[in-house]
Each structure stands twice: as structure tokens, then as C-alpha cells.
Amino acid sequence: MTRRTVLQTAAIIAAGVVLALVANAFAPRERKLAMAGSYPSALKVPARETTPMGSIPPTRIAQMPIVPMTSTAPVTATTATQPTATAAITTVGLNPAAKTPAAPATTTAAPVPHPPLPTPPSADRFLPHPDKPFVEITFADVSSLHAKNVLFLDARRTSVYEQGHIAGARPYSVWESDIDDKVRKLFDERSDPSAQALPIVIYCSGGDCEDSHMLAQKLWGIQFNNIYVYKDGFPDWQQHGAPVHTGANP
Amino acid sequence: MKRLLAHPWLTIRVQIALGAIFIIAALPKIADPPSFAHMIYNYRLVPSPLINISALVMPWVELLAGLALILGAWKAAARTVVAIMLAVFIVAISINFFRDNAIDCGCFNVADRGKTHEQRIFDMKVDVFRDLGMLLMVGQLWYAGKREEDEA
Incomplete structure (x- = not known):
């Protein structure tokens, strides 16, 4: 040459x-x-499930008994190595001091009008789980949380969100540059520890999709300790004929 | 045979075909860098801080190399870039094939097409063979260029 x-x-x-x-x-x-991405597990290959949901015929899924809540550790590699809270805070660009409940991340920010918080679910279910970033749940639990007006976050791309999303869900794509701003805004909305213990449901497109797990880790790193991942995601929601909205608004 | 292989008629067509393939491959990635970043993430080979910058730069380098091949400018440099990229793609897809990590290669389309594990594994084999074919095309360009230099 x-x-x-x-x-x-x-x-x-x-x-x-x-x-x-x-x-x-x-x-x-x-x-x-963003110039430098921060994606946990970027170098870890997720373990494959022995019986992936995709291989089970839909009719069989319908016949399967619905377990109230999957309390076992999630199977994806994303959760196999839980990041420390400090690492996750760094991930979203917030000050580590934010981990202290009394010291919100953006003390200089203008006060944000707090939207009405959902009714807390019953005491025996959907309790905070600060030891793990998320718990995977199925349609029955998702549907019950949706009925309780719990916050839903859609981790898919905004363009996909606009084509159809769970009614009331907000767009929170982990691949778009404004994700850290959105996470900060959510922290400002729910800076009180009791608000951070309220359930949040995150979903993406089911199957191999890990975007909801990534978002859950980001939120877990800044105090949110009651996050649920709807593992089967939006396709499953649609399959059940549950309410869907289209467009840019929740 | 050697003269046929280095014939300008063949060389120009290979150059244009390869250039067009690279331009076509670059456009969807330029149009949607976050989706391409997602594809790169799925390869599980690129460290987290380098994923976004790779997703931003790689398609533009592909586009420029493709344009250079079609226009016949900086031919040696363009085929070097193309050869390096193809080698990287082949190695990356092969590594994931051998560790059974089924991925969409993100070569020409960055949208999630909801394929099954088996479909993705099959497509990965096709992608490697396609890239090897394109590497052969680069080999032809390199050989023709070398003969041209020798005759000059």
C-alpha cells in the first residue's frame, strides 16, 4: 500500500x-x-431460555395458568449482573448524591408541577424490591396495574410508539438522545421516596427485546425501586385486545 | 484468464456494483442512527462508550467509499476501506454465529423485523457468504489495480 x-x-x-x-x-x-453511549451489558451475550415463549403456540399460552407475579430472578443477562446503584446513577448522568432521598438530583431546577399520583396498589402485591432493578410480570398483572392508573413507560423507539402504544404510556426510548432528560424529569416528578416506591411498568416489543430491562436499570439506579417489566411486551398487549392509543401523546 | 480477470470492462462493473451496494447499505443507517446503534449493541462486541460513535461514523464511511468506487476516484483507498469493513463484518457475524447469539446483521435494514432465532441464524450464514462474495469482488479490483500499476 x-x-x-x-x-x-x-x-x-x-x-x-x-x-x-x-x-x-x-x-x-x-x-x-449522544456521542458516548452507556449501555449496560453491551459485551455480555444473554443466556438463551430453554423454552422461549416464541416457540410456544399461542393457543397453548392461552391455556397456561397465569402466575400472579414472576418473583424469580429475570433470565436475561441484563439482570444477571446488577450494576451498583452508583454505576447506574452515572449511567443516567445524575449526581450520586441523588441516591440520598433527601437530596434530589437537580436542586437548582425550577419546581416541576407534579401530576396526580396513581392510587397505591394493595399492600400485599407489587411491593418495592430495592434489591433488584425489576421484576418481570405477565399480562394479568400488567392489566391490573394498568387499571390502577400506574405509570407505564414505552421503551421502544418513538416512531414505533406513535404507531400504537399501551394507553397512557409515555415514550422512553433508551436509544434516543433525550432519554437522560426524560429520566431526570421523571425523577423530578417523583423525587419523594414514597412516590419512588410506586409501581412503574416498562415494556418494549417482547421476545428478545431488552430495551425495557435497560430502562429499568437506569431508573433503579436513581431510587426507583418498584419497577416491573412486561416481558411479553406490546405484541402481547395487542393480542389480548387491551386499550391501545396511537400518536405522539400518551 | 488473468487478462480477463483484470479487464477494464469487468473492473468497471465490479466497481460500480460494489459502490452501489455500499451506498444502498449506508442510507438506512444514516437515516436512523439509533436503530443502527441498537444493532451494534446486539453484536455484543463493541464496548458501550463506542457504540454510538460507531453507529454515527460507519455509515458515512460506507457511503463515501461507495461513492468513490462509483466515481472512480481514490480507487485504492476506497477498496481498502471496503475490504476492511467487509472483513470486520465477516468476523463480527461469525463470532456471534459461533456463540449462538442470533442477530439481525443491520447490513441493509436497521428495523427490527421480529425474526425467530432460527431465521436469524440462517440469515447470518447468508450474510457471511454474501460478504465473502463481496470480498472476492474487492480482490478482483485489487488485482486489476495491481496489473494496471505494473503495466504503467
Whole structure:
């Protein structure tokens, strides 16, 4: 390879970097990327389930008894190695002091009007679980939490969210550049420890999708300790004929 | 045979085909970097802080290399870039194939197509063979370029 070829190769790569930075700077919010991503388990291959739900015929799923709540440890590698709370706080860019309930992350921020909080569910179910970032639940539990007006977060891409989402769910895609702002906003809304112990349901598209698990880890790292992942996700919700909204609003 | 392999008629067509493939592959990734970042994440090979920057830069390098091949400018550099990228893709897909991590390669489409594990594994084999075929095309360009230099 001649020196000229090396220089030209370097020039192509350098031009690629410049164009990428310029394009990203002018990209709309949902297409923009933060320069340095922080994705837990980026190098860990998830363990495969021995009987994946996708291989079970839908008729059999319908006949399966619904267990009230999956309390076993989640099977994905995302949860196999739980990050420390400090690490997760770093992930979302919040001050570690935020882990102390009395010291919210953004003390200088203007007070945010708090939306009405949902009715707390019954005491014996959906209790906070500070030892693990999330608990996976099935449709029956998801449906009961939805009926109680619990906060639902949609971890899929905003463009997919707009095509249809669980009624009332907010868009929280972990792949979009504004995710840290949204997480901070949620922290501001629920800075009180009692509010952080209220259930939050996160879902994505089911199957191999790990976006909801990633979002759960982000929230767990900043005090939220009652997070549920709807493992079968939006396709399962649709399959049950549960309420769906389309468009950009919850 | 050697003369046929290095014939300008063949070289120009291979150059245009390879360039077009790279441009077509780059466009969906440029249009939707977060989805491509998701694809890169799924490979479980790139450290977390490098995922986004790879998702941003790689498609533009693909596009520029493809354009250079089609326009016939900086041919040696363009085929070097293309060869390096193809080698990286082949290695990355193969590693995931051998560790049974079924992924969408994200080569031409970055949308989640909801495939089963078996479909993805089959597609990964096809992707590796396709990339090996393209690497052969780069080999032809390299050989033709070398003959051209020798004759000059």
C-alpha cells in the first residue's frame, strides 16, 4: 500500500467522522445520538431460555395458568449482573448524591408541577424490591396495574410508539438522545421516596427485546425501586385486545 | 484468464456494483442512527462508550467509499476501506454465529423485523457468504489495480 493510499484512506475516514458529527448535530431529537453511549451489558451475550415463549403456540399460552407475579430472578443477562446503584446513577448522568432521598438530583431546577399520583396498589402485591432493578410480570398483572392508573413507560423507539402504544404510556426510548432528560424529569416528578416506591411498568416489543430491562436499570439506579417489566411486551398487549392509543401523546 | 480477470470492462462493473451496494447499505443507517446503534449493541462486541460513535461514523464511511468506487476516484483507498469493513463484518457475524447469539446483521435494514432465532441464524450464514462474495469482488479490483500499476 502506497503512502498516498494510506492518506486517502485516512481522508475518507476523517470525512466520514466530520459528516457524521454534522448530520448528528442537525438530526431531529428522535434520530440524534449522544456521542458516548452507556449501555449496560453491551459485551455480555444473554443466556438463551430453554423454552422461549416464541416457540410456544399461542393457543397453548392461552391455556397456561397465569402466575400472579414472576418473583424469580429475570433470565436475561441484563439482570444477571446488577450494576451498583452508583454505576447506574452515572449511567443516567445524575449526581450520586441523588441516591440520598433527601437530596434530589437537580436542586437548582425550577419546581416541576407534579401530576396526580396513581392510587397505591394493595399492600400485599407489587411491593418495592430495592434489591433488584425489576421484576418481570405477565399480562394479568400488567392489566391490573394498568387499571390502577400506574405509570407505564414505552421503551421502544418513538416512531414505533406513535404507531400504537399501551394507553397512557409515555415514550422512553433508551436509544434516543433525550432519554437522560426524560429520566431526570421523571425523577423530578417523583423525587419523594414514597412516590419512588410506586409501581412503574416498562415494556418494549417482547421476545428478545431488552430495551425495557435497560430502562429499568437506569431508573433503579436513581431510587426507583418498584419497577416491573412486561416481558411479553406490546405484541402481547395487542393480542389480548387491551386499550391501545396511537400518536405522539400518551 | 488473468487478462480477463483484470479487464477494464469487468473492473468497471465490479466497481460500480460494489459502490452501489455500499451506498444502498449506508442510507438506512444514516437515516436512523439509533436503530443502527441498537444493532451494534446486539453484536455484543463493541464496548458501550463506542457504540454510538460507531453507529454515527460507519455509515458515512460506507457511503463515501461507495461513492468513490462509483466515481472512480481514490480507487485504492476506497477498496481498502471496503475490504476492511467487509472483513470486520465477516468476523463480527461469525463470532456471534459461533456463540449462538442470533442477530439481525443491520447490513441493509436497521428495523427490527421480529425474526425467530432460527431465521436469524440462517440469515447470518447468508450474510457471511454474501460478504465473502463481496470480498472476492474487492480482490478482483485489487488485482486489476495491481496489473494496471505494473503495466504503467
